[in-house]
Amino acid sequence: MGNVTITNHPLIQHKLTLLRDKNTGSKEFRALVSEIAMLMCYEATRDLPLEEVEIETPITMAKTKVLAGRKLALVPILRAGMGMLDGMLTLLPAAKVGFIGLYRDE
Numbered sequence: 001m002g003n004v005t006i007t008n009h010p011l012i013q014h015k016l017t018l019l020r021d022k023n024t025g026s027k028e029f030r031a032l033v034s035e036i037a038m039l040m041c042y043e044a045t046r047d048l049p050l051e052e053v054e055i056e057t058p059i060t061m062a063k064t065k066v067l068a069g070r071k072l073a074l075v076p077i078l079r080a081g082m083g084m085l086d087g088m089l090t091l092l093p094a095a096k097v098g099f100i101g102l103y104r105d106e
Helices: 010-020 026-044 082-091
Strands: 050-056 061-067
Antiparallel strands (some): 050 061
C-alpha cells in the first residue's frame, strides 16, 4: 500500500463540517468540494521538483523557479471524484485529465 496522508488543516476541517451539514444546498456543496480539492492539491503538490529558469521582468533579468519534470495528470474516480477535478485544475490548469470507472460487486 502507498503512503497515507492525513490532512488535518483547520480550513479543510471547517469546510468538511459545512459540507456534511444537512442544511447545505447543492450549489454550496459543489463549491465546498472544489475549495477542499484546491486545499488538498496545495498540500499534495508540496514536494514537486522545481528547476531554475531565467526570465525577463519589466525591470531586469531574474532567476526564478518553475515546476520541473513531466506533465502532471489528474485522474478522478468516476463519479465521486468529478467534483474535485475543477478545484485541482484551478491550481494545475496544464494537467492532463484521465478517468477511472469502478463499480461495487455486491
